[in-house]
Amino acid sequence: MSTTQGPGTVTGPATSPTGAPSRWDRMFREITTGSAIISVLAVVLALVVGAVMIAFTNKEVQASAGYFFSRPGDLLAAIWNAVSGAYSALFQGSIYNFRRPSFAAGIKPLTETLTFATPLIMAGLGVALGFRVGMFNIGGRGQMLIAAALGGWVGFAVDLPYGLHMIVALVVGILGGALWGGIVGLLKARTGAHEVITTIMLNYVAFYLVSYLLREGFLKTPGSNNPKSPATKVTAVFPDLLGPNYILHFGFILAILATIFTWWLLSRSNLGFQFRAVGLNPHAAKVAGISVKRMYVYAMMLSGGLVGLAGINQVLGTTTSGFGAGLDSGIGFDAITVALLGRSKPWGVFWAGILFGAFKAGGFSMQAAEGVPIDIVLVVQSLIVLFIAAPPLVRAIFRLPVPGAIRRKTQVNVSQEVAAK
């Protein structure tokens, strides 16, 4: 008993007054330390690999390679055209489109990036929270689906005044995700069932359950054979942030709030302290008087709730015209990569989510404009995470000096995640 309160009371008052400045302080440090350079180089390296792949599979490059020795310039020009075309389409589809006349139109891609980033950040935070407690939440898909089903039902079937309707739908959605995640936590705490198995299995259960509900249950659109829900009512839809010309909606604000909440939870609250203690070493945490089982349940509920937020965001914000069983569109799995890239830190996840959102938005325009399959984005994303996770490799490639402290930094969440297995 006394040991539980011991650490809690020590961390509480000691750090909370300095909470606000230390956040900026830490962000500043995160950008300027060596790991930031590694991150940039990792992105560069991944883009180079992507460029090689684009060049190798390009038709014109292959054609001009056939007569390389007679006119080598053609090959180089073809490579340049293929790669620069693809990457400029990626940039113009994700950040700023120079071909549009005004700034207001040109900046549109950035708002699309942020819209794509919103659910990635939310779900990424959920997965990251799980990692910090030593749990691997692969159940993003199921949690998003259940959240969307329950919250979405409130969104289209219940009549409530504007504003209140949205909040109720939001809360119900988050609770749905928390419920689906909580089952996993409860099973792990009560019976010791491994969360990797249960989350994967619950993904399928949720998928088929929601498919059934869409086909015959309470999510079915009356008079339609499409397995798709009715459109969300106007009173529940997230307001647009920048007016009707942009797709960016209130969900992004929620993503920022969720990031702040997760950061506060993990680094400033008593519960977060216990979470991290369990994540670092469950045996030590148990000895210190922390109820490990209870932490598993709470952590999975919160994790599921955050992932559920991503699910309800899709229904109330992004696709308000009704949803199908494919609503998560891989976000539940992308969230794992986002959490890994963000090193399971809330603000890291936030920026990682925006980066991946940019890749997603840009990838579609790259596919449309240059005919480069969007799968290249997956390759680049995964290489970025891989390189960032292995600084010695990046350093070896760019022949950077080896500082002593940096590698240990990257290993911080390595042992945490594995410790509970």
Add this chain to the structure above:
Amino acid sequence: MSTVAPVVQPAQPTTPEGPDFEFVKSWKVTIALSIFTVLSFLLLVVFGRDGTSTMRLSTSSDLIQLPDVELPTRVTGIVITVLLLLITGVSVWLVRAKAKAPIWLIAVYAVLVLIGFLAWAAADKSIPVPGLLFGSLSLAVPLIFGALGGVISERVGVVNIAIEGQLLAGAFTSAMVASLTRQPLLGLLAAMLAGVLVSMVLAAFAIKYFVDQVIVGVVLNVLVIGLTGFLYSQVMAPNAALLNQPPRFERINIPLLSEIPIIGPVFFRQTLIVYIMYVAVAVVFYGIFHTKWGLRLRSVGEHPQAADTVGINVASTRFWNVSIAGAIVGLGGAYFTLGSVGAFGKEMTAGAGFIALAAVIFGRWDPIRATLAALLFGFASNLQNVLSIIGSPVPSEFMLMLPYLVTIFAVAGLVGQSRGPAASGKPYIKS
């Protein structure tokens, strides 16, 4: 950190739950059995159906023809429920007597539940039993290869979440190589090579750069999905005739064995890959538990420091065994393109690698048990196929959900706290 703790800890369960007593733990089995008995009672008796259920035991091409078994549906349901109740009673008695319910009792129970359910679902219809089992085995083949690779890799201390990626890489390469060369055997080799390559990246990052193995595994899956998807759209799909029409393995009927009723058509009229799988299961089992190789492998996975002390090279043992695991998983990937489907498709493994991972944990890191778990998954998915053909009274979504629900129940009720190799997932940093 790892010097003192592991020596002391394994003596007692290091689970967060603390020491459980043997007979307290056994109640879980009883509770699970009771739940299933009540469910069976509801389904088979309360919502029982009338009619006769026919089980076809032979295919038309069999030498020895067995007669069809005809069961009166309602009576079968009642008899089976009574039997289930008896077994549950026995398990209560066993727990009282502080004994553990033997595994065969649970197996009998499971088979009874299954027969009851099949009979219920097939009222006035007939179920082709060999077809059901044959399809189950087919669906389970990639899972079994994946699970075997997972078991080796985890036993040596490297968590392998990249099974999905290895399967997909194997499927892609085997399709491409077999199409180009018109030789399915070369495709098989190429698939092994692709699996090894993915494994080597996993091993290099995990062992040389000490990157968290879960991270590398997850990322490798994404990387392989991206790579194969990209190459499929850019290279393979435009030249499908040349690059994506692999010759498939022919079915080989093993003389005599293939004529055994039920067993023959299911197990011995398969393609080469399936026969390789039988050998692989046996070899991996024997190798891990009865050879020097296996002893070293397990020691590195359980306590790398001790293994290092007696002169085993931890890093290279891990590296090469993870590579072997990759080769085995690659074979499973080849089964998609050279055995069952016949052409590569984007993300065609569709989560099989994760199911295989679940089978590894479900099977408690034991090759035989993991194989059985994979077979269970295969059976459950095929059961749904068969029942949707004969027309099942249950909405198809619930049938599809069933294997996953059963797994959750089984993992929670029967397997419980599963403990992997002690050093699995931890990089070994030689000091």
